[in-house]
Amino acid sequence: MNRKTVAVTAFALFSLFFGAGNLILPPQLGFKSGDLWWLVAFGFCLSAVLIPILGILAHAKLQGTMFDFAKKVSPTFSLVYCYIVYAISIALPSPRTASVTHEMAIQPVWDSSYLLTSIIYFALVYIFVVNRSKILDVVGKLLTPGILIVLLLIIGTVIFNVDFVFGPTEFKSPFSHGVLEGYQTFDAIGAVVVGGVIIISINLKDKKASYEIKKSLIRKAGWLAGLGLFLIYTGLIFTGALFHDSFDVDVSRTALLRGISTKTLGNTANLGLSILVSLACFTTAVGIVTGTADFIKGRFNDSKLAYQITAIVGCVLGVLMGQFNVGYIIAVAIPALMFIYPITIVLILLNVVPEKYASPKIFKWVVGATILFSIPDFLGSIGYGDTITSFTSWIPLREYHMGWVLPALVVFVVRNISLNRHSS
Missing domain, CATH: 1.20.1740.10 (Amino acid/polyamine transporter I)
Known part of the structure; x- marks a missing residue:
C-alpha cells in the first residue's frame, strides 16, 4: 500500500x-x-x-x-x-x-x-x-x-x-x-x-x-x-x-x-x-x-x-x-428516510464497534429498539404526529425527530452490561 x-x-x-x-x-x-x-x-x-x-x-x-x-x-x-x-x-x-x-x-x-x-x-x-x-x-x-x-x-x-x-x-x-x-x-x-x-x-x-x-x-x-x-x-x-x-x-x-x-x-x-x-x-x-x-x-x-x-x-x-x-x-x-435511515445508522455503528460489544443479541435488541422508537417520527412525517403526541411526548429528542437515539443507546449499554455480568 x-x-x-x-x-x-x-x-x-x-x-x-x-x-x-x-x-x-x-x-x-x-x-x-x-x-x-x-x-x-x-x-x-x-x-x-x-x-x-x-x-x-x-x-x-x-x-x-x-x-x-x-x-x-x-x-x-x-x-x-x-x-x-x-x-x-x-x-x-x-x-x-x-x-x-x-x-x-x-x-x-x-x-x-x-x-x-x-x-x-x-x-x-x-x-x-x-x-x-x-x-x-x-x-x-x-x-x-x-x-x-x-x-x-x-x-x-x-x-x-x-x-x-x-x-x-x-x-x-x-x-x-x-x-x-x-x-x-x-x-x-x-x-x-x-x-x-x-x-x-x-x-x-x-x-x-x-x-x-x-x-x-x-x-x-x-x-x-x-x-x-x-x-x-x-x-x-x-x-x-x-x-x-x-x-x-x-x-x-x-x-x-x-x-x-x-x-x-x-x-x-x-x-x-x-x-x-x-x-x-x-x-x-x-x-x-x-x-x-x-x-x-x-x-x-x-x-x-x-x-x-x-x-x-x-x-x-x-x-x-x-x-x-x-x-x-x-x-x-421524508417518511421513507425517517424509517430506513435510523436503522441504517445503527447498523453502521454496530458494525464499527468492537465485536465484544456487538454480539448478535446486541444487534437484535438495539435494532429492535431503533425500529420501535422510529415509528413516531415516521407517523409524524405522514401527518399523524398530533394524533400520537399524547403517547410519545415523553420520548427524549422526540421534538427534534430523533426519538430513537437515546433508546437505542440505552439498550446498547444496558444489554452489554447484562450480557457481561451473565458471562462472568
Whole structure:
C-alpha cells in the first residue's frame, strides 16, 4: 500500500458519495441558516459525512457485501433490509436526478415539461443499463474533477470577494435540521451499498493483499474522502449563508445553486456547471438502476429476464417520480428516510464497534429498539404526529425527530452490561 493507492481509492470513494443531486442541498441550508450556518453545517456533516465514512470503515472491517451489515440480526431481516434499500433507491434518489437535470439544464433553456425530460432521460438510462456500456465509467471519472473545480472556484470567489455578513436563522432547531437534511443525501445508504463495490474492486486489483492491508487502505482512503466532502459541503453552506439577501426567500434549491454560480463566475461557468451536474446525475441514475437490477438478478439465479424486468421497473418508476419538481421529491422522501435511515445508522455503528460489544443479541435488541422508537417520527412525517403526541411526548429528542437515539443507546449499554455480568 502506497500513497498513490490510498489517494486513488480516496478519490473513488469521494466520487461515489459526491452525487450531483446532493449539491443542491447545502446552499439552501446555508441560505436559510443565517448566522448559525456553522451549527447547521455541523449537523449536516454529521449525517452526510461522518456516518457514511463510518459505513466505509464498517465495510473495511467486514469486507463483505451489504447483506453482511444486517445478518447478525437475522438473515431474513438482512434480506428484507436489502430489498427495502434498493426499492427506496430506485423510487426516490434515482428519479430526483432527472428532476435536478430538468431544473438545472433544461428549464432555463427550453419551456418543456418535467414529464418529457424524465421520459427521454430514463429511456436513455434503460439503454445504458441493458447494454452495460463502460462509456459512463470513463465519463464519470472526468465529471467529478470538473464539478469539483467549478465548486472550488465558486467557494473561493465568495470567500475573497463577499463581505462576511449573515442574516438571522429561519430554523428553530438548526442542528437537528442540518442532521435531517443530511438524510436527503442518501449517503449513509450509499455507504452500505457501494462500500462492497470498493471491496470487490480492491480484491480484483490485488488478490494477494492481506485483510489488514485492505482494512488499513480503506480506512485511510475513507477519512481522506470524508475530509473532501466536509470541505465542499461546509463551503457550500457558508456560501449560501453569505447570499442570504441576494435571492427571494422562497427560491428553489436548484435556482439558488444556479444563481450563486452566475453571480460568482458568470453565465458561461453556470452553463458549464449545469451540464456537468446533469451528466453526473445521469451516471448516478444508471448506477442505481444497474445496481438494483444486479441485486435482483443475483436473487433469481443470475436470470437475465429478472435483470431486464428490474431495469424496466426502475426506469418506469423514474418517469413517474421524475415528472415532479425536486422540492416535491425531497418532501415525499421524508417518511421513507425517517424509517430506513435510523436503522441504517445503527447498523453502521454496530458494525464499527468492537465485536465484544456487538454480539448478535446486541444487534437484535438495539435494532429492535431503533425500529420501535422510529415509528413516531415516521407517523409524524405522514401527518399523524398530533394524533400520537399524547403517547410519545415523553420520548427524549422526540421534538427534534430523533426519538430513537437515546433508546437505542440505552439498550446498547444496558444489554452489554447484562450480557457481561451473565458471562462472568
